[in-house]
Amino acid sequence: MRRFLLLYATQQGQAKAIAEEICEQAVVHGFSADLHCISESDKCEK
Structure with a gap:
């Protein structure tokens, strides 16, 4: 099974x-x- 990353950002849940x-x-x-x-992910510092 092939995997992929799906990121989303939402304000109202849609x-x-x-x-x-x-x-x-x-x-x-x-x-x-x-x-x-995205809003729940940890911020990474570079």
């Missing part, structure tokens, strides 16, 4: 719902998605 639907459809097509909200 983007999260769409991202979750993409994840579900990805499985049907032989993919596995790692779903992450």
Whole structure:
């Protein structure tokens, strides 16, 4: 199964719902998605 990273950002929840639907459809097509909200990710310092 091929994997990919799916990042989303949302204020009212619509983007999260769409991202979750993409994840579900990805499985049907032989993919596995790692779903992450950008606002919940740790900031990295360079």
